[in-house]
Amino acid sequence: MENIENFWKNVLQTRVIYTALVIVISLLLYKLVQNIINKSEKNSTSKLLKSNKGKTYLKLIRSIIRNVFIVITIFIILQVNGVDISSMLAGVGVLGVIFGLAVQDFLKDVIRGSTILSDEYFQVGDIIKYKDMEGKVMVIGLKTTKIMDLKTGDVVSIANRNIEEVKLSSKLVYVRAPLPYDIPRIKSKEVANEIEEKLKRNNNVESSRYLGVAELADSSIQHLFEVTCNPQFKLQVRRDSLDTILDVLDENGICVPFNQIDVHNIIK
Numbered sequence: 001m002e003n004i005e006n007f008w009k010n011v012l013q014t015r016v017i018y019t020a021l022v023i024v025i026s027l028l029l030y031k032l033v034q035n036i037i038n039k040s041e042k043n044s045t046s047k048l049l050k051s052n053k054g055k056t057y058l059k060l061i062r063s064i065i066r067n068v069f070i071v072i073t074i075f076i077i078l079q080v081n082g083v084d085i086s087s088m089l090a091g092v093g094v095l096g097v098i099f100g101l102a103v104q105d106f107l108k109d110v111i112r113g114s115t116i117l118s119d120e121y122f123q124v125g126d127i128i129k130y131k132d133m134e135g136k137v138m139v140i141g142l143k144t145t146k147i148m149d150l151k152t153g154d155v156v157s158i159a160n161r162n163i164e165e166v167k168l169s170s171k172l173v174y175v176r177a178p179l180p181y182d183i184p185r186i187k188s189k190e191v192a193n194e195i196e197e198k199l200k201r202n203n204n205v206e207s208s209r210y211l212g213v214a215e216l217a218d219s220s221i222q223h224l225f226e227v228t229c230n231p232q233f234k235l236q237v238r239r240d241s242l243d244t245i246l247d248v249l250d251e252n253g254i255c256v257p258f259n260q261i262d263v264h265n266i267i268k
Contacts, residue, residue: 019080019081022077026072026076030069034062034065037061037062112160112161116140116145116160122140122166126168127169128147128166128169129166129167129169130158130165134169135147136150143159144158145158145160146158150232150234171229171230172227172228173226173227173238173241174226175224177192177222177249178217178220178221178256178257179220179254180219180254180255180257183254188223191252191254192210193210195210195225195245195248196209199225199241199244202240203236204229204237205227205241206228206229206230207227208225208228209225210224210225211225219259
């Protein structure tokens with residue numbers, strides 16, 4: 001019984017106190033370093049630090065500093081509590097391999113996130129395509145990039161390691177005007193030119209261009225138009241363009257062609 005009491009006295013008087021001191025000192029030093037970084041960021045006039053790229057790099061530095069403090073604090077606490085650190089360090093090679101396998105996806109995300117910023121692959125505000133989704137870049141982080149789906153408004157996180165699957169959206173929108181076969185060629189060109197001019201007047205449209213005949217379809221001649229706009233407004237611009245085409249066809253007394261089937265009844 002006496003031995004147990006002596007053991008707890010030693011623990012309370014030495015190891016617990018030293019452990020608490022190590023944690024407190026580590027936290028104070030960490031806060032001090034973070035305050036220095038925050039003040040430097042606040043007082044800096046550098047455009048790089050104020051940019052999204054600079055903010056992301058600062059976030060990376062903060063993350064590294066935090067992890068370094070955690071690791072060093074853990075090692076000191078173990079040493080204070082009588083754990084032989086040297087024997088632990090001897091096995092760092094094996095542990096490093098295991099740890100590397102466990103966090104390889106995390107490291108890929110961080111490396112890719114840095115690549116996105118350094119190479120300016122895309123930036124906040126750009127419209128990108130990922131698989132079947134097209135969205136606006138809201139946040140570029142170290143691990144993930146958050147985009148807002150233009151169709152649904154949902155915010156989706158994409159792992160940065162999947163950057164190869166991401167494409168920058170084009171400013172071009174292609175729409176077709178179906179004109180009947182029985183309209184004279186001169187008349188169809190006049191209608192196409194009229195559509196081109198009216199497409200330019202739509203909201204958010206930068207320019208429009210008539211490209212010519214795209215296809216000789218079953219029931220109509222498909223005339224192709226190229227419309228340029230901010231990728232953010234592509235869906236609405238497409239809808240407005242189709243409305244404009246229908247309006248021009250209606251003004252010219254042209255009905256939108258539809259598929260027809262001719263049935264021949266042969267009487268013997």
